[in-house]
Amino acid sequence: DAGITQSPRYKITETGRQVTLMCHQTWSHSYMFWYRQDLGHGLRLIYYSAAADITDKGEVPDGYVVSRSKTENFPLTLESATRSQTSVYFCASSGSAGGNQPQHFGDGTRLSIL
Amino acid sequence: SQQGEEDPQALSIQEGENATMNCSYKTSINNLQWYRQNSGRGLVHLILIRSNEREKHSGRLRVTLDTSKKSSSLLITASRAADTASYFCATKGGANNLFFGTGTRLTVIP
Numbered sequence: 213d214a215g216i217t218q219s220p221r222y223k224i225t226e227t228g229r230q231v232t233l234m235c236h237q238t239w240s241h242s243y244m245f246w247y248r249q250d251l252g253h254g255l256r257l258i259y260y261s262a263a264a265d266i267t268d269k270g271e272v273p274d275g276y277v278v279s280r281s282k283t284e285n286f287p288l289t290l291e292s293a294t295r296s297q298t299s300v301y302f303c304a305s306s307g308s309a310g311g312n313q314p315q316h317f318g319d320g321t322r323l324s325i326l
Numbered sequence: 327s328q329q330g331e332e333d334p335q336a337l338s339i340q341e342g343e344n345a346t347m348n349c350s351y352k353t354s355i356n357n358l359q360w361y362r363q364n365s366g367r368g369l370v371h372l373i374l375i376r377s378n379e380r381e382k383h384s385g386r387l388r389v390t391l392d393t394s395k396k397s398s399s400l401l402i403t404a405s406r407a408a409d410t411a412s413y414f415c416a417t418k419g420g421a422n423n424l425f426f427g428t429g430t431r432l433t434v435i436p
Binding site: 216243245247252253254255257260262268270302304309311312313314315316317318319320 | 355356357358359366367368369370371374414416417418422423424425426427428429
């Protein structure tokens with residue numbers, strides 16, 4: 213079925229470890245986004261991508277790395293995890309930039325860093 | 327910040343009643359979107375209203391937009407227990423992204 217899937221759904225890791233969150237979409241949308249959702253902050257944009265091999269920083273990019281070698285995949289890597297990165301992470305895709313079209317979200321990855 | 331702010335933060339109503347949530351934003355917009363998030367799930371797009379529209383309907387949802395007041399409202403009529411969720415407004419951020427508010431948590435009591 214068409215959609216956007218994130219994996220894993222849940223992850224527990226330790227500070228200092230590297231962890232990669234995966235995101236895959238089947239719509240061939242140009243734009244993909246990574247958000248984190250924390251109580252009191254709503255959704256905050258970490259990174260986004262306008263197309264394969266084109267990425268840009270969002271509001272809270274520090275400590276995160278992204279890549280987009282294929283249109284359908286947009287992995288997010290925490291190079292050296294910190295406790296402040298404990299959060300729920302959402303990936304989204306859209307057919308156009310900004311708010312001109314809806315964004316379609318995955319069901320999130322709940323990441324706990326001990 | 328261009329971030330939208332929803333009001334109230336939490337709302338509890340009886341099934342069958344109407345629920346109204348408000349969103350205020352700070353800068354000019356081209357359009358505004360509303361999303362729903364069920365517990366443990368991702369956001370689901372509900373409706374997009376453009377800046378030249380004043381009102382838009384989708385099923386039991388009615389969205390209004392007042393650009394002079396920089397505000398929008400989402401009305402859910404004849405609410406159901408299944409409408410229990412958090413509701414977010416979103417406005418265009420920079421060139422390519424959306425800014426989301428912190429949401430209104432709606433509880434519909436059966």
